Ligand SMILES: Nc1ncnc2c1ncn2[C@@H]1O[C@H](COP(=O)(O)OP(=O)(O)O)[C@@H](O)[C@H]1O
């Protein structure tokens with residue numbers, strides 16, 4: 001660097017000095033930011049886990065789910081997760097219509113299991129909900145008195161458990177559809193609307209949420225966001241505001257179109273239409289049935305098709321039985337028996353199979369003789385095994401003939417059992433709603449996470465260190481070298 005000449009004007013500052021000055025200024029700012037962040041953001045948060053219990057009283061059986069979440073993140077999306085599931089022994093609670101007193105007792109063992117999972121000091125504050133679905137809807141239509149007694153029995157047992165009892169009731173088909181839709185979208189992180197996700201969603205013109213397809217034993221639900229406006233059937237529409245966004249959701253629940261009820265409907269039709277005496281056999285108990293299998297997939301599909309009345313539709317488009325169905329929109333998560341059956345048939349794997357491949361896989365399974373199937377899958381419950389052929393064909397009929405999925409949009413169906421550690425189903429959405437854990441508006445930006453805090457620390461330190469190293473290099477070099485630089 002040249003010696004400054006003594007003149008009347010101020011000496012000109014060199015570029016190096018200017019840069020150093022700016023860097024020095026920036027590093028001072030960085031240090032101030034660092035201290036501010038350290039003081040305001042790095043307070044340790046108390047670790048407090050909360051729990052909730054939901055019993056899914058389905059038509060075939062009852063499942064008890066235990067969920068947990070960090071108390072301080074209650075309103076975030078995707079923080080609640082399933083930590084335990086307990087399958088109640090015996091039939092669903094609607095199966096106790098002739099033994100109503102014992103419906104509650106059947107739940108005792110699973111409630112004990114939940115007591116083991118949740119720390120005892122938190123039992124009292126842990127809410128417990130029971131929601132009964134289509135089995136109880138049917139019982140209530142057939143024999144209201146028996147349904148009420150079953151509900152009183154389960155309520156008595158749940159009240160006597162050490163948890164915070166919040167109610168036992170029959171949920172409507174609409175609720176079942178809506179809560180299933182909320183569950184999967186919550187777990188898939190589709191309600192997250194902050195930062196990059198928001199930007200991505202605005203760039204992509206794809207649907208932001210996933211539709212929900214739930215197949216139970218007694219009913220089945222279809223639920224998805226529909227932009228079709230105005231709706232021809234307002235009773236199928238639900239409006240939600242979740243995390244600051246409005247959703248217009250179509251849902252319908254078909255009672256008696258769960259796979260067990262559909263099989264009964266089909267068998268009843270078989271009996272009516274048969275000429276042969278073999279199906280009316282006096283040597284079997286009343287109500288018991290002997291079925292001679294034929295293993296004919298094509299014929300099976302044709303006989304199932306008769307369950308869907310496609311002849312009259314008072315709207316522009318229908319699924320079946322004159323029920324409005326707007327155009328299918330977006331991807332779909334298909335769970336419960338949709339998943340159990342397709343998983344058994346090895347047809348899930350995020351659905352890479354074309355529709356005709358799926359149909360031929362079901363066809364070959366149906367064609368296998370029963371003795372061979374029994375031997376190959378001896379570990380599987382015989383009731384399920386004997387029905388997988390029907391169930392596979394029924395699922396294809398419902399999706400293809402009922403909802404009119406086709407080979408183009410088939411790939412948009414994803415068969416899923418779990419998302420992370422949580423089962424796909426209506427229970428999580430039900431609990432999130434009843435505990436007010438889904439805010440209508442987007443929660444305020446959370447304080448800096450520990451990771452971001454450490455990242456910021458490292459970045460600021462690096463800036464400081466580089467400034468110092470640079471300064472040292474510039475000012476502590478031999479004079480001849482410095483001359484060369486400037
Ligand atoms: N491993 C399995 N394989 C095949 N089907 C299953 C399996 N586990 C459960 N299911 C069936 O899933 C359905 C679950 O329905 P459920 O929830 O009890 O009835 P709903 O929702 O109509 O009240 C039943 O048809 C049951 O038989």
Ligand SMILES: [Ca+2]
Nearest residue numbers: 058133216336
């Ligand atoms: Ca169910």
